[in-house]
Amino acid sequence: MKKFSLLFVLVFATLFFITGSALAKSKVVIYTSLENEEVVEYLKQAKEELPDLEIQAIRLSTGELGARMLAEKENPQADCIWGWAVTNMEEFIPKGMIKAYKPTGWDKIPTNFKDPNGFWTAIDLYAAAFIINEKVIENKKLPIPKGWNDLLNPAYKDQLIMPNPASSGTGFLQVASLLEMMDPDYKTKPVEDNKAWDFLKKLDANMGQYIKSGSKPAKLTAAGEYAVGCSFAFVYSSLKRKGFPVKMVLPEEGAGFELEANALLEGARNEDSAKKFLDWALSKSAMTGYAKFKLGVSYPGIAGPKDMPVLESIKLAPMDFPWQSKNRAKILETWSNLFLK
Structure with missing residues (x-):
C-alpha cells in the first residue's frame, strides 16, 4: 500500500504587507498557487512598487484553490488569481467566475500565453x-x-x-x-x-x-x-x-x-485594486522577478536562471x-x- 502524506492538509500561507497608514491604502485579496518561496520574494517587490496597496495573498495548492473558489462561488472572497494552472483556469470560465480583463502590457505577451478574450494571461511556464x-x-x-x-x-x-x-x-x-x-x-x-x-x-x-x-x-x-x-x-x-x-x-x-496565469474574478469586492495589481503582475519589472525562479516567463526577452537550461533547448x-x-x-x-x- 502506498504511503500518503497526511501532514500537508490544506496548508496555506497568508502574507500581509502593510506600511504607513492602513487607512490610506486600498486592499486586494489574491489567491495564488505559486510556491511559497516565490510568493515571499515577489511580494517584497510588490510592496516596494505598489506602496499604496494593501496586499493579502493566500497560497493554496492547485487543487485546493479550485475547491475554495467553488465553495465561495456565491460569495467570492478573493479579487483575483495570481499564478494558477491554465488547465484549471479554463474550467472556471464557463462557470462565469472569471471576468475578462486585459492588463496593461497585455499586447506585449505572445498569443500562446494568453486567452484571446482576456480571461487569463500567463506569466510563466513550468x-x-x-x-x-x-x-x-x-x-x-x-x-x-x-x-x-x-x-x-x-x-x-x-x-x-x-x-x-x-x-x-x-x-x-x-x-x-x-x-x-x-x-x-x-x-x-x-x-x-x-x-x-x-x-x-x-x-x-x-x-x-x-x-x-x-x-x-x-x-x-x-x-x-x-x-x-x-x-x-x-x-x-x-x-x-x-x-x-x-x-x-x-x-x-x-x-x-503548464502555464501559470493571472485572472480577475467575477464579483471582486476590490476590482480597481485587483486591476492595479494585475497590471503590475504583468509588468517587465514583475516578470524579471519571476525569471529568477522560472524556466521561462511570458514577457519577451527576459532570461531565466543561469543554472537552468535555455527554454528553447528543451x-x-x-x-x-x-x-x-x-x-x-x-x-x-x-x-x-x-x-x-
Missing part, C-alpha cells in the same frame, strides 16, 4: 523534471534515468515519489502529458481506455509514495528519502543553490509543461490544454480509481 539524489543513486548503485520508461526498472522499487494529480498541478501535467504522448488516439477514445494507464500501472509498482505537493517530491529526494522525485524544473535550481546533491533530468520523451511534450481541461475530471477519476487504494 516543466516536469526528475530530481535525482546523486548520493542515493551512487549508494544504491542505481542507473540515472533518462526518461519515464527508465523508471519501470525494478531497481527503482520504492525509490520513486510523485505528486498526486488530484491536488497538484505538477502531478496533473505529468499524467496528462503521458496520456497524450503514449496514445496517438487520445482525442478519439474514452479517457479510461488510454494506453498510458498500462504504463502508469507498471510505474505504480515502483512508487514509494504519492504526495500532495508538486515540489515536495524534489525536497524529499534532496533530503535522501528517495532516489528520484518526479517534480518540476524550478525547484531543482533552488535545491542546488542550497547545496543538496541533486541533478535534474528532463524526460527524453518530452517534458510535460524538448517539451505537445500539451493539448483544451483537451486536458475538458477531460480533467475524468482523468482524475480514473487515476484515483487505479491508484488511491
Whole structure:
C-alpha cells in the first residue's frame, strides 16, 4: 500500500504587507498557487512598487484553490488569481467566475500565453523534471534515468515519489502529458481506455509514495528519502543553490509543461485594486522577478536562471490544454480509481 502524506492538509500561507497608514491604502485579496518561496520574494517587490496597496495573498495548492473558489462561488472572497494552472483556469470560465480583463502590457505577451478574450494571461511556464539524489543513486548503485520508461526498472522499487494529480498541478501535467504522448488516439477514445494507464500501472509498482505537493517530491529526494522525485524544473535550481546533491533530468520523451496565469474574478469586492495589481503582475519589472525562479516567463526577452537550461533547448511534450481541461475530471477519476487504494 502506498504511503500518503497526511501532514500537508490544506496548508496555506497568508502574507500581509502593510506600511504607513492602513487607512490610506486600498486592499486586494489574491489567491495564488505559486510556491511559497516565490510568493515571499515577489511580494517584497510588490510592496516596494505598489506602496499604496494593501496586499493579502493566500497560497493554496492547485487543487485546493479550485475547491475554495467553488465553495465561495456565491460569495467570492478573493479579487483575483495570481499564478494558477491554465488547465484549471479554463474550467472556471464557463462557470462565469472569471471576468475578462486585459492588463496593461497585455499586447506585449505572445498569443500562446494568453486567452484571446482576456480571461487569463500567463506569466510563466513550468516543466516536469526528475530530481535525482546523486548520493542515493551512487549508494544504491542505481542507473540515472533518462526518461519515464527508465523508471519501470525494478531497481527503482520504492525509490520513486510523485505528486498526486488530484491536488497538484505538477502531478496533473505529468499524467496528462503521458496520456497524450503514449496514445496517438487520445482525442478519439474514452479517457479510461488510454494506453498510458498500462504504463502508469507498471510505474505504480515502483512508487514509494504519492504526495500532495508538486515540489515536495524534489525536497524529499534532496533530503535522501528517495532516489528520484518526479517534480518540476524550478525547484531543482533552488535545491542546488542550497547545496543538496541533486541533478535534474528532463524526460527524453518530452517534458510535460503548464502555464501559470493571472485572472480577475467575477464579483471582486476590490476590482480597481485587483486591476492595479494585475497590471503590475504583468509588468517587465514583475516578470524579471519571476525569471529568477522560472524556466521561462511570458514577457519577451527576459532570461531565466543561469543554472537552468535555455527554454528553447528543451524538448517539451505537445500539451493539448483544451483537451486536458475538458477531460480533467475524468482523468482524475480514473487515476484515483487505479491508484488511491
